[in-house]
Amino acid sequence: MIREADESDCFNLAALSLQVWFETYCVDGIRIESSEFALSSFTKKQFKEILNDDKYKVLVFTDGIYLRGYILVNMESRFDRRETGFEIEKLYVQGPFQGQGIGQTLLREVKNRYGNRFWLYTWVRNKFILFYKKFGFKDIGRYEFKLGKDVIENRVLAYDG
Numbered sequence: 001m002i003r004e005a006d007e008s009d010c011f012n013l014a015a016l017s018l019q020v021w022f023e024t025y026c027v028d029g030i031r032i033e034s035s036e037f038a039l040s041s042f043t044k045k046q047f048k049e050i051l052n053d054d055k056y057k058v059l060v061f062t063d064g065i066y067l068r069g070y071i072l073v074n075m076e077s078r079f080d081r082r083e084t085g086f087e088i089e090k091l092y093v094q095g096p097f098q099g100q101g102i103g104q105t106l107l108r109e110v111k112n113r114y115g116n117r118f119w120l121y122t123w124v125r126n127k128f129i130l131f132y133k134k135f136g137f138k139d140i141g142r143y144e145f146k147l148g149k150d151v152i153e154n155r156v157l158a159y160d161g
Contacts, residue, residue: 002109005058010047012067017042020092024126033148059109061102069093071106073114084158085117107135119158136161
């Protein structure tokens with residue numbers, strides 16, 4: 001079931017985010033910069049703040065009492081030009097449930113609720129770039145993310161369908 005997130009989801013959103021983030025972005029191992037970023041970014045408090053900010057929309061995919069995935073939309077964020085639409089800041093699905101259509105379902109729900117123009121950026125080594133391209137995203141540019149002293153190269157992908 002897909003529904004809007006509420007404050008009772010905040011602990012689960014933080015826990016799922018930590019799990020997915022470490023599995024996706026720490027493929028070479030865990031470093032202090034990674035730990036500091038993740039543990040300060042994915043907290044119950046931060047998700048409460050997001051849920052109380054009108055520019056964000058958070059949809060969760062649940063199965064009974066279990067959170068399987070979520071999508072975080074920033075309705076005000078634009079890349080380069082207004083035509084790119086809003087930003088998908090996070091699309092996280094718990095590892096054992098990846099490949100079961102949850103990510104596609106969440107993207108379709110965002111499209112139905114908020115519009116069909118959106119963008120995201122993802123690490124060049126992220127194995128899910130192919131997933132986004134199969135959904136219909138086009139590569140439109142580059143985005144650099146700083147993590148400690150490192151500059152992480154990301155691809156910007158846009159959807160207009």
